[in-house]
Amino acid sequence: MSTVVQAEILDAGEGPIEGEPSRWARAWRPVEDWLIALVDRANPILVKETRQALKSRQFVITFLVVLVACWIVSFIGIAWIGPEIYWAAAGPTLLKGYYVVLAIPLALIVPFSAFRSLAAEQEEQTYELLSITTLSSRKIITGKLASAAVQMVVYLCAVSPCIAFTFLLRGVDAMTISVVLAGMVLGSMGLSMISLLIGAMARLRGTQVVTSVILILGLALACVGGIALGWMIIQSGSGFMREEEFWIVISVMLTFYITFFGLFHSAAAAQIAFVSENRSTPLRRWMMVQQACFCGWMAAGIYYELSSTSGNGANNIGEALVAATVFATGYWAVMGALLTGEWPLLSRRVQRSLPQSTLGRTTLSLFNPGPGTGYLFAASNLTMLIAVGLILLVFRGPATGRFVTTESIACLLVLSWSYVVGYLGVGRLITVLLRRWIFVPLTAAFLVQILLVMVGSFTPLVIQMTSRQLRNQGYSLLQISNPFWTLYELVNRGSSSVQAEVLVWIVPAAAVAVLLLNMRSVATELMHHRVAPPVRVLEEEAALHVPVVKPSNPWEIEEDDH
Amino acid sequence: MxxxxxxxxxxxxxxxxxxxxxxxxxxxxxxxxxxxxxxxxxxxxxxxxxxxxxxxxxxxxxxxxxxxxxxxxxxxxxxxxxxxxxxxxxxxxxxxxNMNVVEYLDFFARAYGLHSMQRRSAIDYAMEFTLLDQLADKPINGLSKGMKQRLSLxxxxxxxxxxxxxxxxxxxxxxxxxxxxxxxxxxxxxxxxxxxxxxxxxxxxxxxxxxxxxxxxxxxxxxxxxxxxxxRTQTRSEVRLRVLRDVEGLMNYLRQRDDVRDVAVRQGHVTMTHDGGPEEQAALLRQIVDSGFEVVEFASKAKSLEDVFMTVTAGLVQ
The missing domain is CATH 3.40.50.300 (P-loop containing nucleotide triphosphate hydrolases)
Known part of the structure; x- marks a missing residue:
């Protein structure tokens, strides 16, 4: 600064100095700095996509259409209600209209944009440029999700004055509005997550076209379903929300929502991750969390039933156990079919991160990638659930139901376990055999499992249907390999209808035999040891993390200062 | 080099x-x-x-x-x-x-984990190096092929x-x-x-x-x-030489050799195709001089990368 200018500033006395920031500007400065730092550290994908979205014609048009639709709903709604608006509870009517206006962008446009953003990266050849940056696959998916969330918030902001208006019109309370909006936001995020997972899976252009059509149909269905549910809640009001059961159900649903969200996030990240990365362990962790949540909620539900005074607790527990068994069996059958299709060879990168200590190897080896550990992981989790189910069955007391007897449920538990363990094991052995000659990717291994179950289920069915003697006989032991019919008969007609006294010996014995046949190769996978990182990696780690030598006495600090 | x-x-x-x-x-x-x-x-x-x-x-x-x-x-x-x-x-x-040049570079700088000043200086340097500093706000879709290549660099x-x-x-x-x-x-x-x-x-x-x-x-x-x-790959080369006198004698001498072909006179130079690498050429020169010819110029045509490429590859495509 020149001396002349300095002198001018000094001469100005106490008045506002030209060029010097005002008090407001000075106060705003830290906030601005904080915002800059926040954006600086924000996910790059979020920053990029927000910039792109704000400039895109699609977003501007959609935003304007939403505003115009809100305006139209307001006018038509008020005209429809007429003078009654001064005394009648008109809030729900208008809220339903605004809900539809908001549901379309949130359930259709935002999730489909998330799908397209990932698909477009592959179409426009930017995905490869992105994948060779230092952004991890998790960050890429999180960025895409965050971008969807930002779009969602913008649409919500556009409609929020109208929704506030419905509150002023009476007939709808804050609780109802909050629940409806929260449901829509969570639904939109969930649909965006599913869309991203599909986008990550569909890499070929041909597949993308087919999946995008299916996705649009699915999203449209979800949108209609969401609108119907929202209207139902708006119509019902907040009365049922004051009941304890409502919040228990919401908590259960939220638990499953969060864990499935995490699972899908990890699955999407795994789809786009580099081949040598450990893509299985994060998925198994989420499965384990889901298993824990499932067990927790089952235990809570059964405790609730046992302590209730309705007198129907034992029957309810029985029905809950049947439902839980069907759910758990289906869940672990699907997850197991995917896990047993994993590639058996571990990359050196994965081998570097294997558990090393005895305790770690004992407890965490099932989380290591590989089809053998995957099979054992699925079988172990299902075994634990079935064991808990059997224990609960002992404590539930006598039931009064016609079909859901203790014996039937016990048979259901044992047979469900046996079918899953048996089929997964056989499927895995077939895949191992096929991999001796040809390359069998995960999807092909999954198809092998599906084909196996179909062959096991439909072959006896076809035999029975084509045989004159057996056609009208109903269920027989010929259907022993058909899990669907067997378990259906067991639940609906009781253990005697399926000759359970025979089945509970043959099917579990076969499953255990298959399990034992798999054990040798499973053991090979469990024997993997951690390998040391290369010298170059150790060198770099040492250079990056130079140990700080702390002073051993106060005089050393003084010497350093001098 | x-x-x-x-x-x-x-x-x-x-x-x-x-x-x-x-x-x-x-x-x-x-x-x-x-x-x-x-x-x-x-x-x-x-x-x-x-x-x-x-x-x-x-x-x-x-x-x-x-x-x-x-x-x-x-x-x-x-x-x-x-x-x-x-x-x-x-x-x-x-x-x-919907992205311009500076936003494109900013995105990749963020993706590589560059923050605040480090990122800004990296973008400035990249734009200056690739001569794109005048086009910072230009949409990348409107760039020419050459500009896109520079941006890609x-x-x-x-x-x-x-x-x-x-x-x-x-x-x-x-x-x-x-x-x-x-x-x-x-x-x-x-x-x-x-x-x-x-x-x-x-x-x-x-x-x-x-x-x-x-x-x-x-x-x-x-x-x-x-x-x-x-x-390493050279087994045959174009050699050109000039002698003070007795060009005909030199041509006759060369024609009698098994390792020399296509002997001719072009613009006062004797040209030929010689089978052999640099060592064989040195031996040829020594023998010509020993035979009494007064050599004032001896040159072997250096192979270009194109020549080398054509020699090494066989034009096979899979």
Missing amino acids: VAVHQQRRPLIELRHLHRYFGPTKAVYDMSFEVYAGEVFGYIGPNGAGKTTSMRILATLDEPTYGDALVDGFSVVDDPDRVRRRLGFMPDYFGTYQ GRTMIHDPAVLILDEPAAGLDPRARIELREMIGRLAENGKTVLISSHILTELAEMCHRVGIIERGHLLAVGTVEEISS
Whole structure:
């Protein structure tokens, strides 16, 4: 600064100095700095996509259409209600209209944009440029999700004055509005997550076209379903929300929502991750969390039933156990079919991160990638659930139901376990055999499992249907390999209808035999040891993390200062 | 060119690299090293396996067997460490909609983990280096092919990588853009970057590369300087000489030799085709002088990279 200018500033006395920031500007400065730092550290994908979205014609048009639709709903709604608006509870009517206006962008446009953003990266050849940056696959998916969330918030902001208006019109309370909006936001995020997972899976252009059509149909269905549910809640009001059961159900649903969200996030990240990365362990962790949540909620539900005074607790527990068994069996059958299709060879990168200590190897080896550990992981989790189910069955007391007897449920538990363990094991052995000659990717291994179950289920069915003697006989032991019919008969007609006294010996014995046949190769996978990182990696780690030598006495600090 | 590799460590290493696509062996047992500060030309016909091996180095693909190292880190086992050290410019330009030049570079700078001032200075440097500073606010969709290539180079070097892999960077460029790009690559080499570059324009590669590798059908046929490869592969050369007197005698002498063919006189020079490398040529010269001819000029036509390429490759495509 020149001396002349300095002198001018000094001469100005106490008045506002030209060029010097005002008090407001000075106060705003830290906030601005904080915002800059926040954006600086924000996910790059979020920053990029927000910039792109704000400039895109699609977003501007959609935003304007939403505003115009809100305006139209307001006018038509008020005209429809007429003078009654001064005394009648008109809030729900208008809220339903605004809900539809908001549901379309949130359930259709935002999730489909998330799908397209990932698909477009592959179409426009930017995905490869992105994948060779230092952004991890998790960050890429999180960025895409965050971008969807930002779009969602913008649409919500556009409609929020109208929704506030419905509150002023009476007939709808804050609780109802909050629940409806929260449901829509969570639904939109969930649909965006599913869309991203599909986008990550569909890499070929041909597949993308087919999946995008299916996705649009699915999203449209979800949108209609969401609108119907929202209207139902708006119509019902907040009365049922004051009941304890409502919040228990919401908590259960939220638990499953969060864990499935995490699972899908990890699955999407795994789809786009580099081949040598450990893509299985994060998925198994989420499965384990889901298993824990499932067990927790089952235990809570059964405790609730046992302590209730309705007198129907034992029957309810029985029905809950049947439902839980069907759910758990289906869940672990699907997850197991995917896990047993994993590639058996571990990359050196994965081998570097294997558990090393005895305790770690004992407890965490099932989380290591590989089809053998995957099979054992699925079988172990299902075994634990079935064991808990059997224990609960002992404590539930006598039931009064016609079909859901203790014996039937016990048979259901044992047979469900046996079918899953048996089929997964056989499927895995077939895949191992096929991999001796040809390359069998995960999807092909999954198809092998599906084909196996179909062959096991439909072959006896076809035999029975084509045989004159057996056609009208109903269920027989010929259907022993058909899990669907067997378990259906067991639940609906009781253990005697399926000759359970025979089945509970043959099917579990076969499953255990298959399990034992798999054990040798499973053991090979469990024997993997951690390998040391290369010298170059150790060198770099040492250079990056130079140990700080702390002073051993106060005089050393003084010497350093001098 | 100076043999820069003699005193430096390899920044790129291919160790028995194989990449199969079904029955097609896109890359077969390829091994070579590129040293720090070296510009290495990668030459081969279409479908030779250049892009495949470059994609493996860029951590976009994985080898079927073997390994590739960048600064000592395996592209298979430590792709994240490799990515920090490597910039890859593919033979296509990925375009983002609704984005201008500075936003494009800003995005990639963020994606490489650059923050605040570090990022801003990296963007400024990349734009200045690639002469894009006047086009900061221009939408990337409106850029010409040459500008896009420059922007792509800017993106490649945004995180200041030690190794740059450039796949056909000059393809489709006009002469001016090509010269500018060549100058930029030259400056990168001067700044100590290791550059692996593939191109079909062999004259340009010959000018800027310290060494070249010639591949065909996935096989590495030759590695070295153009002169080294030429001397290794040369079995026949065009020789031109001039004597003070007795041209006819010299021609008769040469015609009697088994290792000389096509003897003729052109513009006062005796030209011939000689079977043999540099050592055989030295012996021929010695024998001519010993035979009493007064030789004032003896020259063997140096092989260009194009000649070497045509000699080494057989024009096979898989």
